[in-house]
Amino acid sequence: MPHSDHATSQPSRTFRDLAPFPDNVPTAPLLRISLVKLLAQDADEQERCWQACQELGFFYLDLGGDGSEDLLADADRLFSLMKSFYDMPVEEKVKYDFKSKGSYYGYKGYGEGIINAKGTRDRNEFYNVSKDDILGLSERLPCPGVLNGEEQRGLFKSYIERSHTICASIITLLSTRLPLTQPARQDGGLEALHRLNATSSDQIRFVHAPPQDFTTKGIALGEHTDFGSVTVLFNRLGGLQVRLPEHMSAVPATRDGASDTEKSLCEEGWCYVQPLPGHCIVNLGDALVKFSSGKLRSNIHRVVAPPGRQGESTRYSLVYFCRPEDDVILRSLVEGGEQEDEQVSAKEWILRRALGRREAGGWEESGGTEEGSMRRGGMRV
Numbered sequence: 001m002p003h004s005d006h007a008t009s010q011p012s013r014t015f016r017d018l019a020p021f022p023d024n025v026p027t028a029p030l031l032r033i034s035l036v037k038l039l040a041q042d043a044d045e046q047e048r049c050w051q052a053c054q055e056l057g058f059f060y061l062d063l064g065g066d067g068s069e070d071l072l073a074d075a076d077r078l079f080s081l082m083k084s085f086y087d088m089p090v091e092e093k094v095k096y097d098f099k100s101k102g103s104y105y106g107y108k109g110y111g112e113g114i115i116n117a118k119g120t121r122d123r124n125e126f127y128n129v130s131k132d133d134i135l136g137l138s139e140r141l142p143c144p145g146v147l148n149g150e151e152q153r154g155l156f157k158s159y160i161e162r163s164h165t166i167c168a169s170i171i172t173l174l175s176t177r178l179p180l181t182q183p184a185r186q187d188g189g190l191e192a193l194h195r196l197n198a199t200s201s202d203q204i205r206f207v208h209a210p211p212q213d214f215t216t217k218g219i220a221l222g223e224h225t226d227f228g229s230v231t232v233l234f235n236r237l238g239g240l241q242v243r244l245p246e247h248m249s250a251v252p253a254t255r256d257g258a259s260d261t262e263k264s265l266c267e268e269g270w271c272y273v274q275p276l277p278g279h280c281i282v283n284l285g286d287a288l289v290k291f292s293s294g295k296l297r298s299n300i301h302r303v304v305a306p307p308g309r310q311g312e313s314t315r316y317s318l319v320y321f322c323r324p325e326d327d328v329i330l331r332s333l334v335e336g337g338e339q340e341d342e343q344v345s346a347k348e349w350i351l352r353r354a355l356g357r358r359e360a361g362g363w364e365e366s367g368g369t370e371e372g373s374m375r376r377g378g379m380r381v
């Protein structure tokens with residue numbers, strides 16, 4: 001089966017200055033795909049990537065070799081920058097919460113998001129940076145001084161461009177493999193819906209989750225599917241979990257000793273994604289499920305307290321969300337695909353989903369393709 005690791009070299013498993021990821025919890029069997037090989041049009045690597053996008057919609061992208069280290073260097077610098085932002089007092093950070101203006105860019109405070117239908121509050125902070133703001137395609141939003149210098153904006157720009165290039169190469173591969181309708185192909189395929197310089201809801205996200213109380217260790221970011229097309233994610237501490245479809249098994253723990261909380265967080269198909277140095281995690285979002293009429297998978301995932309001793313540290317993560325251009329209608333673009341009754345633009349879809357997760361009563365309306373994702377995997381929720 002493709003969901004074993006065919007990659008030749010063994011990756012390093014530890015990050016400097018952080019407790020190692022423990023070996024007593026089950027992990028997700030993500031394929032490790034080489035970006036260098038993908039860019040060189042290596043047929044086997046393209047096939048493995050295509051399989052991963054259909055089966056789980058999550059894989060590791062190995063960024064080693066031939067120039068892609070630049071993205072790793074940008075990610076390192078952004079981890080330091082995000083620490084300076086989160087070190088600011090809350091009174092300062094809340095000045096950049098623009099929810100009341102109908103925008104989800106800027107800051108979301110701890111507990112300001114809803115993680116389930118019962119209205120339980122999240123346990124993390126976000127800061128969202130708009131691609132269009134940084135590239136000068138939209139109005140410039142107010143921004144704290146630590147993130148607003150020329151150097152910082154230059155770093156955001158470089159990270160956006162590099163991440164977008166990666167997303168675009170994955171989108172091109174998917175566009176080639178999917179049975180797109182003739183008009184969709186004539187219009188330029190999926191690539192034409194994700195141009196860097198067209199207005200879209202693409203964004204960088206900084207995520208910050210402080211250590212959780214030993215007795216209440218649990219969910220920091222509730223289960224969800226991503227809203228857009230392709231997500232590029234840099235993690236250093238564990239805590240990200242995916243819920244595997246029934247036919248897929250987790251890589252079992254190699255020894256006993258997980259806590260009761262960790263065990264209960266690994267029921268019903270949930271398992272941890274182990275961060276790997278030199279790699280990012282790539283996952284697909286709902287827009288690609290809609291364009292492909294369900295051929296591609298946007299898998300459910302969530303963030304819980306990092307396992308083992310890692311749980312004593314503050315967790316930071318860095319995300320780039322690549323989304324369809326604002327006015328693109330989210331509908332099937334493949335031969336024989338089913339059209340849904342509701343035809344919504346990417347801009348409306350993302351606003352509804354992102355802001356809905358910040359309202360006590362917004363849970364139901366802010367759903368995505370979760371149900372389809374579980375059904376295709378054979379699990380019911």
Ligand SMILES: O=C(O)CCC(=O)C(=O)O
Pocket residue numbers: 205207221226233235239240301302303317318319
């Ligand atoms: O922090 C993480 O590892 C994942 C964050 C995530 O899933 C999201 O922001 O959509």
Ligand SMILES: [Fe+2]
Pocket residue numbers: 224225226301
């Ligand atoms: Fe996510």
